Amino acid sequence: MKLHEYQAKQFFAKHGIPIPKGKLATTPEEVEQAARELGGKVVLKSQILVGGRGKAGAIRLANSPEEARRVAEELFGRVFKGHVVKKIYVEEQLDIAREMYVGYVLDRAKKGFTLIVSSVGGMEIEEIAAKHPDKISKTTIDPVYGLWDFQVRNALYKASMPSEYFKEVFRIAKKLYEILTTYEAELTEINPLVVTGDGKIVAADARLNIDDNALFRHKDLEQLRDYTEEDQLERIAVERGLNYVKLDGNIGVIANGAGMSMATMDLIYIMGGKPANFLDVGGGASSEVVKKAIETILMDKNVKVIFINIFGGITRCDEVARGIVKALSEMEIGVPIVIRLAGTNEEEGRKILEDFIRETGIKLHIAKTMEEGAKMAVELARKMEEGGEA
Amino acid sequence: MAIIVDRNTKVIVQGITGSQGRFHTERMLKYGTRIVAGVTPGKEGQSVHGVPVYNTVEKAVKQTGADASIIFVPAPFAADAFMEAVEAGLKTVVVITEGIPVHDELKMYHKAKKEGVTLIGPNTPGILSVGETHLGIMPTHVFKPGPVGIVSRSGTLTYQVGAYLTSLYVGQSTVLGIGGDRIVGLTFVEVLEKFEKDPQTKLVILIGEIGGTAEEEAAEYIKSKMTKPVVGYIAGITAPSGKRMGHAGAIIEGGRGTAESKIKALESAGAKVGKTPLEVAQIAKQILEKGQ
Numbered sequence: 133m134k135l136h137e138y139q140a141k142q143f144f145a146k147h148g149i150p151i152p153k154g155k156l157a158t159t160p161e162e163v164e165q166a167a168r169e170l171g172g173k174v175v176l177k178s179q180i181l182v183g184g185r186g187k188a189g190a191i192r193l194a195n196s197p198e199e200a201r202r203v204a205e206e207l208f209g210r211v212f213k214g215h216v217v218k219k220i221y222v223e224e225q226l227d228i229a230r231e232m233y234v235g236y237v238l239d240r241a242k243k244g245f246t247l248i249v250s251s252v253g254g255m256e257i258e259e260i261a262a263k264h265p266d267k268i269s270k271t272t273i274d275p276v277y278g279l280w281d282f283q284v285r286n287a288l289y290k291a292s293m294p295s296e297y298f299k300e301v302f303r304i305a306k307k308l309y310e311i312l313t314t315y316e317a318e319l320t321e322i323n324p325l326v327v328t329g330d331g332k333i334v335a336a337d338a339r340l341n342i343d344d345n346a347l348f349r350h351k352d353l354e355q356l357r358d359y360t361e362e363d364q365l366e367r368i369a370v371e372r373g374l375n376y377v378k379l380d381g382n383i384g385v386i387a388n389g390a391g392m393s394m395a396t397m398d399l400i401y402i403m404g405g406k407p408a409n410f411l412d413v414g415g416g417a418s419s420e421v422v423k424k425a426i427e428t429i430l431m432d433k434n435v436k437v438i439f440i441n442i443f444g445g446i447t448r449c450d451e452v453a454r455g456i457v458k459a460l461s462e463m464e465i466g467v468p469i470v471i472r473l474a475g476t477n478e479e480e481g482r483k484i485l486e487d488f489i490r491e492t493g494i495k496l497h498i499a500k501t502m503e504e505g506a507k508m509a510v511e512l513a514r515k516m517e518e519g520g521e522a
Numbered sequence: 523m524a525i526i527v528d529r530n531t532k533v534i535v536q537g538i539t540g541s542q543g544r545f546h547t548e549r550m551l552k553y554g555t556r557i558v559a560g561v562t563p564g565k566e567g568q569s570v571h572g573v574p575v576y577n578t579v580e581k582a583v584k585q586t587g588a589d590a591s592i593i594f595v596p597a598p599f600a601a602d603a604f605m606e607a608v609e610a611g612l613k614t615v616v617v618i619t620e621g622i623p624v625h626d627e628l629k630m631y632h633k634a635k636k637e638g639v640t641l642i643g644p645n646t647p648g649i650l651s652v653g654e655t656h657l658g659i660m661p662t663h664v665f666k667p668g669p670v671g672i673v674s675r676s677g678t679l680t681y682q683v684g685a686y687l688t689s690l691y692v693g694q695s696t697v698l699g700i701g702g703d704r705i706v707g708l709t710f711v712e713v714l715e716k717f718e719k720d721p722q723t724k725l726v727i728l729i730g731e732i733g734g735t736a737e738e739e740a741a742e743y744i745k746s747k748m749t750k751p752v753v754g755y756i757a758g759i760t761a762p763s764g765k766r767m768g769h770a771g772a773i774i775e776g777g778r779g780t781a782e783s784k785i786k787a788l789e790s791a792g793a794k795v796g797k798t799p800l801e802v803a804q805i806a807k808q809i810l811e812k813g814q
Contacts, residue, residue, distance in 0.1 A: 240704050240734040243631045275628035316625045346623035348598055375768045390768025391676020391731055394757035401760045412768045445661030445681045503800050
């Protein structure tokens with residue numbers, strides 16, 4: 133779960149990391165009012181959960197409350213990288229003398245969080261590493277023994293941290309680790325960590341992503357989740373207990389297992405088509421789940437064909453087939469469906485589907501292998517796009 | 523022959539009285555797994571499919587001489603169950619549970635390393651030594667004994683490849699899921715090392731997916747140390763960046779962990795990479811036939 137900058141900064145402040153003065157606003161009037169309270173010269177920061185906000189134009193300067201209001205009128209409702217601006221965090225403008233970086237990221241290969249420190253900043257961390265290898269350091273921390281002072285000291289020395297900032301950055305790096313572990317974050321960073329003209333060090337930006345799997349221990353954080361930020365379809369899918377990711381193609385995919393769902397998407401692509409989604413119905417695939425899955429996929433109006441690809445393992449194909457038949461009897465589909473059932477009791481499963489086709493006249497396309505099914509789905513999608521009958 | 527576990531491995535089921543634990547205990551027993559005890563705190567004295575239940579792993583080990591455990595305990599308690607298994611002296615622990623917090627998984631990983639414990643998973647379908655024993659939740663009937671070792675980050679895809687292999691009359695030695703999470707115990711490289719040494723295994727199929735660098739590390743090992751042929755498959759060439767695809771570990775982050783990068787790494791290490799699950803099985807068959 134990603135937190136917004138304004139939310140993350142509240143946690144930073146609570147743990148003693150200095151942040152600029154700021155106020156959250158949801159209307160141009162509130163922005164103007166906030167700018168007035170903050171002394172007129174402000175930064176307007178769109179609260180959207182994407183990186184590179186500055187370059188995209190979602191962060192803007194204003195030099196008076198009136199200008200702040202005008203800029204806010206432009207920003208509210210605008211879409212940046214698919215995210216609509218609904219909240220703006222208004223902050224005092226900083227007199228920036230220097231930019232630096234402190235953060236913790238999960239290193240999957242080294243099996244620990246890595247402290248990254250840089251005495252330069254204001255760009256992506258990858259860019260810093262490429263341009264200033266002598267000004268950046270990476271230190272992986274043993275999760276059992278935790279962070280020790282010498283590790284932070286060494287990290288700062290290696291990053292060529294100027295002595296006048298050393299003590300304060302040391303303190304901030306330790307506080308940030310406290311935040312990482314207290315809230316079970318999977319990532320937290322300050323980029324940039326700013327040195328102001330009068331020598332103060334403040335977190336000008338804040339990133340704090342909480343591990344979804346740990347939220348059961350942090351019930352108070354769950355309420356910070358901003359659903360308006362997540363794709364509406366994906367939100368509905370989550371509520372229905374489905375694992376769904378929207379893509380931009382026209383062939384709806386339903387499969388069981390994460391790897392299998394990805395492999396099905398890939399197969400469609402290899403056969404010359406474009407998958408509309410990732411959807412994993414998981415192990416059981418009862419008729420209820422199949423029905424919910426089809427309903428979810430059909431909410432995406434780009435979908436022209438559905439490809440159901442099930443490998444029956446412990447789940448028997450005849451059970452899955454009954455589920456599909458039940459779901460199809462209860463709803464109007466409107467697009468062709470390709471089904472491939474394989475694995476345990478696949479003959480029985482296929483027979484149930486064939487009987488259903490004979491009895492109802494509903495057209496289902498039955499494939500023997502997932503490769504054949506993907507090919508059929510791609511051909512049907514092409515016919516549908518050409519306006520023909522499939 | 524098989525890697526890590528065989529027909530003599532004595533197994534404890536942690537969380538045996540839950541619905542998953544019960545269901546899979548019955549299936550494993552039918553396959554021939556030597557399940558000697560179950561553990562659920564507060565349920566000592568009960569039995570599940572004839573398996574005695576104990577309150578603690580320590581007591582279960584003392585009474586039965588077990589040497590491995592399989593964990594079906596819910597995510598909030600799974601790390602605790604794992605620590606209990608390790609403290610009780612078990613050297614192989616399979617963690618089926620999905621959804622364990624990553625901060626817990628880091629501690630589990632380091633505990634396993636420190637104590638010399640083989641941790642399989644979390645979020646794994648388990649391990650199947652075909653024809654010998656099964657510590658997992660796999661549909662065992664799709665696999666037949668033979669020369670192909672399978673190591674994978676995905677459950678269903680593994681069953682699919684296994685079923686294709688079996689339909690081509692190519693059997694399997696050991697089938698092992700390393701787990702779909704970001705932090706897992708046993709890595710691709712460690713499993714490849716074991717397959718390299720296993721006399722039954724003549725060829726290895728590696729099924730990877732987007733996220734992390736485990737496949738790239740495997741490619742390094744294949745290039746420098748592996749003498750047996752490896753056939754790869756990578757899922758997720760159409761997965762968008764920054765989106766988690768079902769598994770906690772299946773995510774492209776900051777442009778890293780793409781399918782392209784993994785396929786390239788495997789191919790440049792000399793492994794053949796199949797474009798589809800069926801092709802993977804066909805390539806494996808061709809290589810084995812050429813070798814004879």
